[in-house]
Amino acid sequence: xxxxxxxxxxxxxxxxxxxxxxxxATRQALAELGWGxxxxxxxxxxxxxxxxxxxxxxPSKSELVVDAIASLFDQLECADLGSLQADIEAVVAQFAxxxxxxxxxxxxxxxxxxxxxxxxxxxxxxxxxxxxxxxLVQLGRANAQARGEMDPDRDxxxxxxxxxxxxxxxxxxxxxxxxxxxxxxxxEWIRRFTTLLLNPLPGLLR
Amino acid sequence: xxxxxxxxxxxxxxxxxxxxxxxxATRQALAELGWGxxxxxxxxxxxxxxxxxxxxxxPSKSELVVDAIASLFDQLECADLGSLQADIEAVVAQFAxxxxxxxxxxxxxxxxxxxxxxxxxxxxxxxxxxxxxxxLVQLGRANAQARGEMDPDRDxxxxxxxxxxxxxxxxxxxxxxxxxxxxxxxxEWIRRFTTLLLNPLPGLLR
DNA sequence: GCTCTTTCGCTACTCGTCGTAGCGTATCTG
DNA sequence: CAGATACGCTACGACGAGTAGCGAAAGAGC
Numbered sequence: 001x002x003x004x005x006x007x008x009x010x011x012x013x014x015x016x017x018x019x020x021x022x023x024x025a026t027r028q029a030l031a032e033l034g035w036g037x038x039x040x041x042x043x044x045x046x047x048x049x050x051x052x053x054x055x056x057x058x059p060s061k062s063e064l065v066v067d068a069i070a071s072l073f074d075q076l077e078c079a080d081l082g083s084l085q086a087d088i089e090a091v092v093a094q095f096a097x098x099x100x101x102x103x104x105x106x107x108x109x110x111x112x113x114x115x116x117x118x119x120x121x122x123x124x125x126x127x128x129x130x131x132x133x134x135x136l137v138q139l140g141r142a143n144a145q146a147r148g149e150m151d152p153d154r155d156x157x158x159x160x161x162x163x164x165x166x167x168x169x170x171x172x173x174x175x176x177x178x179x180x181x182x183x184x185x186x187x188e189w190i191r192r193f194t195t196l197l198l199n200p201l202p203g204l205l206r
Numbered sequence: 207x208x209x210x211x212x213x214x215x216x217x218x219x220x221x222x223x224x225x226x227x228x229x230x231a232t233r234q235a236l237a238e239l240g241w242g243x244x245x246x247x248x249x250x251x252x253x254x255x256x257x258x259x260x261x262x263x264x265p266s267k268s269e270l271v272v273d274a275i276a277s278l279f280d281q282l283e284c285a286d287l288g289s290l291q292a293d294i295e296a297v298v299a300q301f302a303x304x305x306x307x308x309x310x311x312x313x314x315x316x317x318x319x320x321x322x323x324x325x326x327x328x329x330x331x332x333x334x335x336x337x338x339x340x341x342l343v344q345l346g347r348a349n350a351q352a353r354g355e356m357d358p359d360r361d362x363x364x365x366x367x368x369x370x371x372x373x374x375x376x377x378x379x380x381x382x383x384x385x386x387x388x389x390x391x392x393x394e395w396i397r398r399f400t401t402l403l404l405n406p407l408p409g410l411l412r
Numbered sequence: 413g414c415t416c417t418t419t420c421g422c423t424a425c426t427c428g429t430c431g432t433a434g435c436g437t438a439t440c441t442g
Numbered sequence: 443c444a445g446a447t448a449c450g451c452t453a454c455g456a457c458g459a460g461t462a463g464c465g466a467a468a469g470a471g472c
Binding site for chain 3: 444445446447454458459461466468470471
């Protein structure tokens with residue numbers, strides 16, 4: 001979790017408690033003040049830590065926030081509920097719940113925005129936030145195949161592209177609904193969206 | 207386009223040329239420096255205008271950028287190409303082209319992020335950027351119905367929800383693909399994504 | 413023409429934040 | 443105990459947002 005190697009051998013070791021306190025303080029500040037309102041000085045005070053201590057561990061505000069938020073995304077799970085529709089609905093519901101929290105709401109888009117300009121940050125976002133989500137799609141797909149709901153992969157490259165599309169569709173749509181359109185993600189909405197993925201556009205004549 | 211009432215009658219009128227120069231300078235600065243690198247002072251210099259002139263017209267950096275970017279979204283069109291699949295693909299292609307430009311890439315996510323905290327800005331983003339996109343979906347749907355590809359609306363409320371889902375799905379997915387995943391939107395990808403919307407998930411056994 | 417009104421450019425200013433430097437102290441390893 | 447590193451503290455430099463006050467310019471109305 002800490003950006004540098006955890007064990008160094010000599011000298012006074014870094015306080016692990018400080019790490020946790022800083023990350024928790026960051027989430028708190030995000031929830032209360034938003035991305036723009038969050039300042040390093042404020043986080044330091046909340047964590048009961050000197051501002052310089054923050055900079056000894058994270059090179060910038062963005063990287064700190066990535067780590068503060070990333071742990072929340074690790075909680076996402078893809079349970080095997082017996083059907084693809086149910087599995088997708090469950091994942092969407094978890095993801096939506098995450099995105100309604102004030103701290104993620106304040107941070108996620110801002111991080112993505114910063115990431116478009118900063119390759120190093122972008123890499124970190126991918127590893128810590130995007131990848132864990134994509135794994136869920138892979139898992140859900142594998143489960144569906146194991147249940148016999150889907151064909152097994154013919155070509156791994158094609159399967160990867162398939163997964164990419166599904167992933168961008170699920171994550172992008174939920175984010176857009178909640179953070180851009182500003183509309184709630186209800187159980188009913190989840191059902192309709194999932195149905196759209198698994199079936200043709202409703203109302204379509206064939 | 208200008209934030210205040212365009213005609214006031216008395217006194218020296220506002221320079222319309224300055225408006226255009228400022229908006230163009232803003233897009234230039236966005237493309238070169240990104241959202242974080244853009245400063246009001248720099249925009250003023252590029253536009254050949256005093257910084258105070260910017261603040262006489264726009265209350266903040268965010269609102270200025272909304273207007274600078276919004277005009278680009280007005281160029282989106284939904285041509286009737288004879289089939290729903292073709293219409294959607296064309297819109298997606300236009301939208302993707304817009305999102306690959308450095309100025310929109312730098313601004314869009316940052317604006318959405320700011321919008322989650324600032325209701326006034328959020329409203330402005332909705333009016334100037336989100337709504338024009340949603341209109342395309344409504345238009346494409348109407349065209350498909352006129353061609354007999356889709357059932358006519360039974361219930362206007364249900365139709366609205368339907369449009370909302372489609373809109374969030376298209377806009378959200380393309381944005382996520384380009385700005386978060388960082389993968390290109392090729393003609394092949396567009397075809398596959400559109401096919402996913404209009405047909406069941408490929409590989410699904412029924 | 414003249415006057416009134418508003419905008420414009422300019423300079424200077426306040427305020428807050430980022431990120432860093434330097435120092436004395438605290439805490440670990442060997 | 444000695445060496446090495448982290449810590450808290452204070453102070454600082456740089457920079458950008460947004461504002462204030464001025465004289466000059468450019469229109470509108472008469």
